[in-house]
Amino acid sequence: EAGVTQFPSHSVIEKGQTVTLRCDPISGHDNLYWYRRVMGKEIKFLLHFVKESKQDESGMPNNRFLAERTGGTYSTLKVQPAELEDSGVYFCASSGQSNQPQHFGDGTRLSIL
Amino acid sequence: SQKIEQNSEALNIQEGKTATLTCNYTNYSPAYLQWYRQDPGRGPVFLLLIRENEKEKRKERLKVTFDTTLKQSLFHITASQPADSATYLCALGGYNFNKFYFGSGTKLNVKP
Numbered sequence: 483e484a485g486v487t488q489f490p491s492h493s494v495i496e497k498g499q500t501v502t503l504r505c506d507p508i509s510g511h512d513n514l515y516w517y518r519r520v521m522g523k524e525i526k527f528l529l530h531f532v533k534e535s536k537q538d539e540s541g542m543p544n545n546r547f548l549a550e551r552t553g554g555t556y557s558t559l560k561v562q563p564a565e566l567e568d569s570g571v572y573f574c575a576s577s578g579q580s581n582q583p584q585h586f587g588d589g590t591r592l593s594i595l
Numbered sequence: 596s597q598k599i600e601q602n603s604e605a606l607n608i609q610e611g612k613t614a615t616l617t618c619n620y621t622n623y624s625p626a627y628l629q630w631y632r633q634d635p636g637r638g639p640v641f642l643l644l645i646r647e648n649e650k651e652k653r654k655e656r657l658k659v660t661f662d663t664t665l666k667q668s669l670f671h672i673t674a675s676q677p678a679d680s681a682t683y684l685c686a687l688g689g690y691n692f693n694k695f696y697f698g699s700g701t702k703l704n705v706k707p
Contacts, residue, residue, distance in 0.1 A: 527694035586638035
C-alpha cells in the first residue's frame with residue numbers, strides 16, 4: 483500500500499507570502515496528524531483530525547496557520563502570512579485507529595527568507 | 596510540562612554488538628511509548644509500540660523495555676549492523692491517543 487505522501491517536498495518563500503502544504507494519508511486512515519520540527523528542536527505536535535473533524539489543535543502556534551481536511555481524505559496546512567520562525571520541516575502522519583502506530587510522510591521542508 | 600530526554604550525543608558501537616538507547620521522561624504519565632527510526636531527509640519510521648502495562652516488547656533484533664517507576668524506556672538492537680545507523684526517536688502518548696511528545700533523538704553509528 484502507498485504510504486503517507488506530502489507535497490511539496492521543499493518550499494522556499496519570502497516572508498509575508500502564503501504557502502499551502504498538502505498531505506495524503508494512507509488510504510482508509512481516519513486519523514491524520516500534523517507535526518513540525520524547527521531547527522535543532524524535537525518534533526512537535528500541531529493538530530489531529532479524525533476524518534474531517536479537528537480533534538485536537540492545541541499545538542497550532544497561532545492563527546496564521548490553518549489546517550483543513552475536507553471530505554476526510556487529504557489535508558492541507560496553510561501558512562498566511564509566513565514569518566521567518568515558521569521555517570522547519572512539517573510532517574504529516576496517519577493511523578487507522580487512534581490507538582495504532584502513526585505512519586509518517588517524509589515531510590515538507592519549508593524555508594522562509 | 597512534560598520533558599523527554601534522549602542522549603543527544605551520538606552512540607558509536609562496533610558491528611555485531613548490542614546498541615542500547617535510553618529515553619527518560621518527567622512530568623508525564625504516558626499510556627504508551629513508541630520508538631521510531633529516522634534517516635536524513637526522511638520521515639520517522641515506526642518500529643515498536645509498548646503500552647504502560649507491558650514490561651518488554653520484542654521484534655526480530657529489536658527489544659524495548661518500559662519502566663513506569665523509573666520513567667524510562669530502553670531500546671536495544673542486538674547484533675547491530677552498519678545499516679542500523681540512523682537517528683532513533685522515542686515518542687510518548689497519553690490515554691486519548693491523540694498526539695505524541697517526541698524526544699530529540701539519539702544518533703546511532705554502527706561501525707563495520
